[in-house]
Amino acid sequence: MPQVTVAIQGERGSFSEEAAQTLLGRDARVLPKETFADIFKSVAEGEARYCLAPIENTLAGSVYENYDLLLENDLHIVGEVNLRIVHNLIAFAGTTTGNLRQVYSHPVALAQCGKFFKRHPKVEKIPFYDTAGSVKMLAERKVVSAAAIASRVAAGIYGGRILKSHLEDHSENYTRFLLLSRKAATPPGANKVSIAFSTRNVPGALFKCLSVFALREIDLTKMESRPLRGHPWEYFFYLDFAGNVKDSRCKNALADLSEVTDFLRVLGCYKSGKRRQ
Amino acid sequence: MPQVTVAIQGERGSFSEEAAQTLLGRDARVLPKETFADIFKSVAEGEARYCLAPIENTLAGSVYENYDLLLENDLHIVGEVNLRIVHNLIAFAGTTTGNLRQVYSHPVALAQCGKFFKRHPKVEKIPFYDTAGSVKMLAERKVVSAAAIASRVAAGIYGGRILKSHLEDHSENYTRFLLLSRKAATPPGANKVSIAFSTRNVPGALFKCLSVFALREIDLTKMESRPLRGHPWEYFFYLDFAGNVKDSRCKNALADLSEVTDFLRVLGCYKSGKRRQ
Numbered sequence: 257m258p259q260v261t262v263a264i265q266g267e268r269g270s271f272s273e274e275a276a277q278t279l280l281g282r283d284a285r286v287l288p289k290e291t292f293a294d295i296f297k298s299v300a301e302g303e304a305r306y307c308l309a310p311i312e313n314t315l316a317g318s319v320y321e322n323y324d325l326l327l328e329n330d331l332h333i334v335g336e337v338n339l340r341i342v343h344n345l346i347a348f349a350g351t352t353t354g355n356l357r358q359v360y361s362h363p364v365a366l367a368q369c370g371k372f373f374k375r376h377p378k379v380e381k382i383p384f385y386d387t388a389g390s391v392k393m394l395a396e397r398k399v400v401s402a403a404a405i406a407s408r409v410a411a412g413i414y415g416g417r418i419l420k421s422h423l424e425d426h427s428e429n430y431t432r433f434l435l436l437s438r439k440a441a442t443p444p445g446a447n448k449v450s451i452a453f454s455t456r457n458v459p460g461a462l463f464k465c466l467s468v469f470a471l472r473e474i475d476l477t478k479m480e481s482r483p484l485r486g487h488p489w490e491y492f493f494y495l496d497f498a499g500n501v502k503d504s505r506c507k508n509a510l511a512d513l514s515e516v517t518d519f520l521r522v523l524g525c526y527k528s529g530k531r532r533q
Numbered sequence: 534m535p536q537v538t539v540a541i542q543g544e545r546g547s548f549s550e551e552a553a554q555t556l557l558g559r560d561a562r563v564l565p566k567e568t569f570a571d572i573f574k575s576v577a578e579g580e581a582r583y584c585l586a587p588i589e590n591t592l593a594g595s596v597y598e599n600y601d602l603l604l605e606n607d608l609h610i611v612g613e614v615n616l617r618i619v620h621n622l623i624a625f626a627g628t629t630t631g632n633l634r635q636v637y638s639h640p641v642a643l644a645q646c647g648k649f650f651k652r653h654p655k656v657e658k659i660p661f662y663d664t665a666g667s668v669k670m671l672a673e674r675k676v677v678s679a680a681a682i683a684s685r686v687a688a689g690i691y692g693g694r695i696l697k698s699h700l701e702d703h704s705e706n707y708t709r710f711l712l713l714s715r716k717a718a719t720p721p722g723a724n725k726v727s728i729a730f731s732t733r734n735v736p737g738a739l740f741k742c743l744s745v746f747a748l749r750e751i752d753l754t755k756m757e758s759r760p761l762r763g764h765p766w767e768y769f770f771y772l773d774f775a776g777n778v779k780d781s782r783c784k785n786a787l788a789d790l791s792e793v794t795d796f797l798r799v800l801g802c803y804k805s806g807k808r809r810q
Binding site: 312313314315316317320338426428430459460462463464466467469470473474475476477478479480481482483485486487488489491531 | 589590591592593594597615703705707736737739740741743744746747750751752753754755756757758759760762763764765766768808
């Protein structure tokens with residue numbers, strides 16, 4: 257069987273790679289890219305079969321760039337995974353929690369480990385462009401008295417030692433990733449649908465849109481809005497709901513919705529990621 | 534009359550200062566602060582009477598940090614302004630469009646002037662922490678062959694020359710700012726209300742919330758969601774709608790809403806900013 261290639265944003269060992277392994281197994285070939293736009297492009301041009309885009313974090317919120325890229329590209333959501341974010345303090349030979357002076361990581365990861373830094377006031381936080389990238393940098397430069405905050409997978413790839421695990425302030429820290437493909441496909445067991453739509457800017461427009469789901473007691477799991485460029489104070493809406501596009505209940509809801517929207521696109525129908533791991 | 538003090542994020546001459554002048558006149562004293570959290574704190578502690586927080590841009594979307602700060606602090610929205618964002622190319626003696634080699638500005642401003650950089654491929658974009666701050670830096674260092682992208686007000690404050698105005702790709706570029714105060718007050722002519730609420734995570738919950746407005750044909754102008762920390766996959770909703778909290782129609786809608794929400798807070802009732810300038 258040919259090896260599946262999946263494009264991720266960031267260095268090898270990022271949380272995206274951990275999510276890719278969870279969803280596609282350890283044999284999947286990970287293709288690191290610099291930006292989110294690059295991972296979408298990689299799939300659109302056929303370089304990678306899939307890409308894995310983080311779409312929301314339960315502490316930081318939605319990843320708006322990826323919401324925009326979903327509409328700018330013609331890819332399809334074919335899978336989802338909710339990854340528990342566990343931050344690890346990773347160092348190399350010679351560094352211990354005793355002689356630690358600097359900790360490198362992405363600013364969001366540093367911010368999510370505030371309690372650790374309060375308990376260790378002499379340890380300096382140094383913002384870096386990537387979590388796994390900070391482990392890679394320490395591995396290359398062999399800086400003593402420095403550590404990085406990153407995933408368990410990053411420690412493995414670059415040969416770092418985990419000095420301390422679960423550095424994060426909140427244990428309820430999950431990132432939801434979407435698996436995107438050029439080909440539309442509704443996998444077996446698909447039970448979730450993502451759509452995007454826009455409405456006329458009139459009173460009650462959004463209420464009417466939601467009524468097509470309420471009428472059928474369809475459960476909405478997420479709603480997001482983004483500005484409609486060139487139309488100030490108007491918005492696109494993104495909606496996730498429980499269902500399968502092949503079921504009549506869902507088909508009818510989408511048919512009704514198309515009557516009251518100016519624009520409607522089904523972004524994908526896929527198997528929902530586990531909500532607790 | 535004592536001078537009114539308004540805290541803004543960023544250096545003197547930022548778009549926040551332009552917004553402050555539009556709303557409070559040129560006599561208002563502007564108090565620059567480093568972070569958004571600092572401007573909220575400045576008002577909460579009584580150092581400034583007001584602060585001015587950017588809440589959304591018609592191209593980039595919502596400023597999520599300020600949405601979170603609205604709920605974390607006990608301030609009240611008492612005004613609003615929609616500022617047309619005009620980007621100016623600002624330089625000092627010796628620099629012309631002919632010898633221009635570097636342009637400094639905030640990454641968002643640089644990204645919003647993409648067409649200018651396509652027409653001038655030899656000009657390097659250099660990301661800087663602040664738009665007005667980049668003008669200030671050039672004024673201090675007298676760098677020849679460099680310019681900054683910032684507001685007209687910044688050019689005036691630091692004595693820079695506007696080489697070119699309207700550098701932005703999209704003319705429909707507005708930022709909406711909220712004026713916040715420690716004291717709750719409903720100003721004369723108030724016609725807009727902002728609220729935040731959370732619902733039980735059950736099918737139809739959001740639909741029921743919107744029904745209290747649809748029933749009364751109340752126009753919703755913006756809806757935003759943010760994660761409820763510690764409750765993965767649950768959300769706070771922020772809603773703006775046309776009305777005045779003293780009118781019975783609005784009072785009844787809010788009373789109905791309190792029946793179907795777990796949490797409800799009125800963030801303010803204020804005069805809507807002009808939608809075209």
